[in-house]
Amino acid sequence: MENIKTINLHTYLKTYPDENGMFGEFGGMHVDENLQKAMREVDDAYNTICKSRQFIAELRRIREEYQGRPTPVYHAERLSKSLGNVQIYLKREDLNYTGAHKLNHCMGEVLLAKYMGKTKVIGETGAGQHGLALATAAAYFDLECDIYMGEVDMKKQSSNVAKMELLGAKVKRVTQGRATLKDAVDAAFAAYLNEYETALYCIGSVVGPHPFPKMVRDFQTVIGTEAKEQFYNMTGELPDTIVACVGGGSNSIGFFLPFIEDPVEIIGVESIGEGKETGKHSASMSFGEPGVMHGFNSYMLKDEQGNPAPAHSVASGLDYPSIGPEHAFLRKLGRTKYDYITDEEAVEAFYLLAKLEGIIPALESAHAVAYAIKLAKQRKTGSILVNLSGRGDKDVDYVLEHYKK
Numbered sequence: 001m002e003n004i005k006t007i008n009l010h011t012y013l014k015t016y017p018d019e020n021g022m023f024g025e026f027g028g029m030h031v032d033e034n035l036q037k038a039m040r041e042v043d044d045a046y047n048t049i050c051k052s053r054q055f056i057a058e059l060r061r062i063r064e065e066y067q068g069r070p071t072p073v074y075h076a077e078r079l080s081k082s083l084g085n086v087q088i089y090l091k092r093e094d095l096n097y098t099g100a101h102k103l104n105h106c107m108g109e110v111l112l113a114k115y116m117g118k119t120k121v122i123g124e125t126g127a128g129q130h131g132l133a134l135a136t137a138a139a140y141f142d143l144e145c146d147i148y149m150g151e152v153d154m155k156k157q158s159s160n161v162a163k164m165e166l167l168g169a170k171v172k173r174v175t176q177g178r179a180t181l182k183d184a185v186d187a188a189f190a191a192y193l194n195e196y197e198t199a200l201y202c203i204g205s206v207v208g209p210h211p212f213p214k215m216v217r218d219f220q221t222v223i224g225t226e227a228k229e230q231f232y233n234m235t236g237e238l239p240d241t242i243v244a245c246v247g248g249g250s251n252s253i254g255f256f257l258p259f260i261e262d263p264v265e266i267i268g269v270e271s272i273g274e275g276k277e278t279g280k281h282s283a284s285m286s287f288g289e290p291g292v293m294h295g296f297n298s299y300m301l302k303d304e305q306g307n308p309a310p311a312h313s314v315a316s317g318l319d320y321p322s323i324g325p326e327h328a329f330l331r332k333l334g335r336t337k338y339d340y341i342t343d344e345e346a347v348e349a350f351y352l353l354a355k356l357e358g359i360i361p362a363l364e365s366a367h368a369v370a371y372a373i374k375l376a377k378q379r380k381t382g383s384i385l386v387n388l389s390g391r392g393d394k395d396v397d398y399v400l401e402h403y404k405k
Ligand SMILES: *Cc1c(COP(=O)(O)O)cnc(C)c1O
Pocket: 100, 101, 102, 129, 204, 205, 206, 245, 246, 247, 248, 249, 250, 251, 252, 317, 318, 362, 364, 365, 389, 390, 391
């Protein structure tokens, strides 16, 4: 295997994944034959369309005029000062339209659907964040949109259900299994298999069968590309360390990749929830085993029978029992590291950032902030650039009810 330190980013992006969707031993297309055929079609279309001048120009215009990109990099001076001498900077994906990074790949995926001549997009959602972003993109492009959602999640997130319907999407109730995210993914794939000639499946992270991990990461690299240039323009150098939270791994991979050729330490932060010993966590990189779920091979948390274990995190966007295959690959190459933060540490960071900087972070993003806070306390100097993946309006009621100060 090539030494990654000598690889340039352009070569890396062209080499990985290979045409079968493999990042080394991770990834792939572990789905039945019919779905493989559909995935190959999507892959072929994507490879052609994504290079066309028209597609690139349209996506660029949407990012500027509709999403409000570039999002800024912000020097969190009061937070930094309260911790010592290390300087903390935030890439403000919370200011991306709809309040998180997810619209970056949804706009790309639905634009692809339009270029492929599809009339509908299909997706799944857990807490509703991906469903909302996809429904927004579908409304923008005037395509039909079916969102599969577990009945249990629909009850918990009724305001997100209402918003998706307001945007013109159909929310499809899933009652099978535990009636949560995993079952919604299964139901959405089953529906897609019947409709793939007229519909495109749009996944919510860098997971699933090839080509999704590749497509979603390509659309998300806008975060790291912008952040690197912005940070350099502000400080005249690159950050010493970059940190992002990891659920399926999309905001982190998009933030990390543009830095992989640089002398920058890269750390992904998972949720250890209520602690390893309680089993209530979602740290699949730290405590998972190799395995296949949802069509790809990576690390995953397993129960005694070897099935995907239920995952937990105070941040619903992080409670996924596996992780995108490219993360597993980059760790094996020694280029990225993974660590974790507890529910309580994340909530602590949520309060601190609100108070010191006037920024209420998503609980997912608060994991990355909490980790940066820990590092800043340990170190004497240096800089840390954190990807603030989303804003925390959606979490305020929950935090105040369960963690009132
Ligand atoms: C969905 C979500 C995440 C987790 O997803 P990734 O694919 O790991 O990025 C993180 N932060 C926010 C704000 C989210 O909405």
